[in-house]
Amino acid sequence: MAEIVIVGNAEEAGELVADAVVALIARKPDAVLGLATGSTPLAVYSALAARAGSLDLGRVSGFALDEYVGLPADHPQSYRSVITREVVEPLGLDPERIHVPNGSTGSIQSAGVEYERAIVAAGGIDLQLLGVGTDGHIGFNEPGSSFASLTRVKTLTEQTRRDNARFFGSPDEVPMHCITQGLGTILRAEHLVLLAFGEGKADAVAASVEGPLAARMPGSAIQLHPHATVVLDEAAASRLALTEYYRYAWANKPDWQGI
Ligand code: F6R
Secondary structure, eight states, rough: EEEEESSSSSHHHHHHHHHHHHHHHOTTTOOOEEEOOTTHHHHHHHHHHGGGSSOTTTTTTEEEEEEEESSSSSTTTTTHHHHIIIIIHHHTOGGGGOOOOOGGGGGGHOOOOOOOOHHHHTTTSSEEEEEEOTTTTTTTTTTOOOOOSSEEEEEHHHHHHHHHHHGGGSSSSSSSEEOOOOOHHHSSSSSEEEESGGGHHHHHHHHHHHHHHTTTTTGGGGOOOOOEEEEEEETTTOOSSHHHHHHHHHHSSSSOOOO
């Protein structure tokens, strides 16, 4: 089962996960990071940006989880733009080493296979950051996604389009389709770090962490991974059944172990 860490707030989570990223880069300067977009990972990126001056990130590469299909790459809400603005620039990463699935309609047929090849060529993802949707999606693997799926085009649920309307003018402006790493792609990463904050995520978190393995709850795929860490605030953890045990295990964890 995943290790569950319950922290006071998103900032604390950001520092904790930034520590793990820093430790990874110290032992592997050419580390490959799996980059999530959306609101959840921002605390991690700002904690890392604050430390960027003392880190050598020149050989780090990154792979975004997903991209909208049909948005021009320079649209402010394309995940290419978001990753550039929120990760590449603040951390001073080499843009040449940062990959985002190609969501342009002209090359969409081959974009999934090419992305999988690029991940393999980079040696695989060392640490994959994940958020979770209110419907349980990870990446944009909506309910019903195969646990073996690889990078491919998916149709966003109406719920996800409503949730993401805050980045656009209205739900109608949120693209209908996306290209996303599959659950099978995500499960190949060495270490999964899923973060969730707020009451709105509590049901998806409880179902993903403690519910049955089910394609209808894509987040439950993390139960199949040998090294998965779930970092939550109190509200996101509020519907878990085994919180006492998670707190007890965390409080008694040897310092040297990290997450
Ligand atoms: C983003 C992604 C999604 C988000 C999820 C939660 O790259 O893959 O799974 O992590 O939709 O979004 P936020 O963090 O905005 O609540």
